[in-house]
Amino acid sequence: MNMPNDPRRNAAEPNSKQPEPKGSHNEAASEGRPEDLHRPTASPPGSDASWPTSGPGSVSPAANSPVKTPQEWGEIDDFEKTNLPPFPVDALPEVLRDFVTELAIETQTPPDMAAMLSLAVCAAAIARKVEIHPRGGWMEPSNLFVVIIMGPANRKSQVLRKVAAPLVAREDHLIAAKRESIASEHTKRRQLEARLxxxxxxxxxxxxxxxxxxxxxxxxxxxxxxxxxxxxVSPRLIADNITEEKLEQMLLDHGERIACFSAEGGIFDIMKGKYSSAGPQFDGFLKAHAGDRIVTDRMGRASVVVERPALTCAYAVQPQVMKAITGDDAFRGRGLMARFLYASPESLVGRRDVAAPAMSLEVAESYAACVERMASFDGELELRFSLDADIRLRKWESEVEEMLDVGGDLEYMQDWGGKLAGATVRLAGIIECVDSTFDESLLVGIRSLERAIQIARYAISHADAVLERPDSPSYDDAQYLWRWLRKKELRVFRRRDVYQALKRRFPEVKHIAPALSELCERNFLRVLPKVTGKIGAPPMEYEVNPCLLDGATRPQKSQNSVSSLSEGFEDVSNGGESEDWGAP
Structure with missing residues (x-):
């Protein structure tokens, strides 16, 4: 039964003798007075006085309703089950560690991005020239496939440009040095062809x-x-968007090694068959990762034979790109996704320092010198493991095997986990080459292997987040809506008012309904009983779980979800314009 002072009783009983106070939310709504959604207020969050009541973007307080206790709400099905670990920067060799740390500060980006890209650049510098032989007939090439997943406005292009700069400079130097001789050879060839x-x-x-x-x-x-x-042909070390056919030709023309770097996801559209009616085309990518022989014979074209291809791939893409390809059976089923090391770091957009200090010249020059030294090595080296490193590797292989078993961390991504030991070996070899001079007596030591294992452990959690993320159609919208509700500190609200405030994201009311339903299913919200006694259909009203607002079981900001990166602090529906959402 309603208490005498219950406002819902007044709403439900038109003949009530208690007049509605002047300036109440109902009066404001009927008069249509515009009020600023962000106006300062001394009222506590969630009180009627603190809410704007009309006008575009306003949110009206719903009628008061009995609030459930935390016990009555049930268990919260959080979006973010686990916190992803940050990249173990201390596991990098000193020259890379200093570079990654200072670049992350300069660009105000997570160090994960610079770390993964710098490892890929070092891999590209020695690809095909260095092979790693842990034991017996086991051989791993030194190239890597890495992908970093971050939303828009995260300066992916800027970071990639800085990290790849020494390799680009090396390529420019080689092109300039060969320009005259190549022109002369072309002239000579044309003369021979004319004579023929x-x-x-x-x-x-x-x-x-x-x-x-x-x-x-x-x-x-x-x-x-x-x-x-x-x-x-002019020397090339780096390509961008490239078809499988062109990749094979470039491998043939440039010493059977090439790197493919990009801060966009167009390469995956090409792999999917953008320029081919035959469907997905990426066999060459698969073989060039493993170092397997490529033989291509096509009608009307010269045969291509590449004996030991070495392709290094490093991409920094948006979450939408990864969602599209992880849900594609061809990419996952044929093993492409299993070849990548993933990083899904937390976005810093909205919390970045302005005018951050630039990288020191000494650190930049040291990194450039390191990459140049590795890229200028002209020989071939078989890198073997020291005895203690081999013993440690066997223990790590056993641990990985246990994780692949039923109940293990890798049980549901055995395709990726099955290549983890090999990826660890590649990382150990690259790290050893960063720290050492090239010599036939060079061995992968236990220190380099331990560093590689640290990075591999990091990669497990991030691969799990990328490859096994929830795929509910309303997942992203629900996360976006939840961040907005938390930002506004709403406790009770009407659906139509939230719709009015978020029209850019949800053009029609029907578009916001699935997100609200998902939040209710997860026990973030509940639908309030409809108030009767008024003319017309009563508005849909929702209550926010007080546990989440009061901090009793408040979800912590996490990195584990790919979609959280796309929506964390940005409205991607508005072309990636950043909105300062503050702390969630």
Whole structure:
């Protein structure tokens, strides 16, 4: 039964003798007075006086309703089950550690991004030239596939440009050094081709048998000479968006090694078959990761044979890109997703320092010198493990095997986990090369392996978040709406008022309904009983779980969800414009 002073009784009983106070929310709504959603107020969050009552973007307080106790709400199904670990920067060699730390400060980005990209750059510098042989017939090439997942406005392009700069400078130097000789070789080849054409004409048309026979013999010798002389091309170390066919040709033209770096996700559209009617095209990528022989024969094109391809891939993409490809059976089923090391760091957008200090010149030069030293190594090296490193590797392999078993951390991503030991070996070899000079006596020591294992443990949690994320259609919208409700500290609200405030995100009321339903299913919200006695349909009203607002079981900001990066502190529906949401 309603108490005498219960406002809902007044609303439900039109003949009540208690007049509605002037300036109440109902009067304001009927008069349509615009009020600022962000106006300062001395009233406690959630009180009627603190809420705007009309106008675009306003939120009206719903009628008071009995509040459930925490016990009555039930268990909260949080969006963020686990907190993802930050990248173990201390596991990097000193030159990389200093570079990553200062670049993260300069760009105000998570160190994870610079760390993963710098490891990829070092891998590209020694790819194919260094092979890692842990024991027996086990061989791992030194190239890596890495992908960083972050939402818009996270300066992915800026970080990638800084990290890849030494390798780009190396490529520019090689192109400049070869420019004149390549031009000369092209001229010489064109002259030989013209001569061959002339000889073939004489051999086919001359009435003089001697001339015809001699021309035919000379043409044959010249044709053999041309076929055995490769067409000169400018040196390349890095590609961007590249088709499988072009990848294979570039591997053939550039010493069977190339790197593919990009801060966009277009490469995955190409792999999916953007330029092909035959569907997904990425066999060459798979083989170039493993170092398997590539043989391609196509009608009307010269055959391509690459004996030991070494492709390094490093991409920094938005969460929407990863959601599209992780849900594609071809990418997961054919093993492409299993080849990547993932990083899904927390966005700092909205909490970045302005005018952050720039990287010191000494640190930048040390990193550039390290990459140049690795890239300029011209020999080939088989890198083996020391005895203590081999013993430690066996223990790590056993641990990984247990994680792959039923109930283990890798049970549901055995495709990825099955390649984790090999990825660890690659990381250990790269780290050893960063710290050491190239020498036939060089061994992967236990220190480098321990560092690689630290990075591998980090990668497990992030791979789990990327490959096993929830895929509810309303998941992202529900997270967005929840952040907004937390920002406004609403305890009770009407659906129509929230819709009015978030029209940019939800153009129609029906678009916000699934997000509200998901929040109710997760016990973040509950639907309040409808108030009767008024003309027309009563508005939909919701109450926020007081536990979440009062902090008793407040969800902590986490990194484990890919979608949390896309919506964490930005409205991606508005072209990626940053909105300062503050702490969730």
């Amino acid at each position: 054409k002339s000889l073939e004409k004489v051999a086919g048309e001359s009435p003089n048998n001697n001339k015809r026979d001699k021309a035919a013999l000379d043409a044959k010798e010249l044709a053999i000479q041309l076929s055995s002389t490769p067409i000169p």
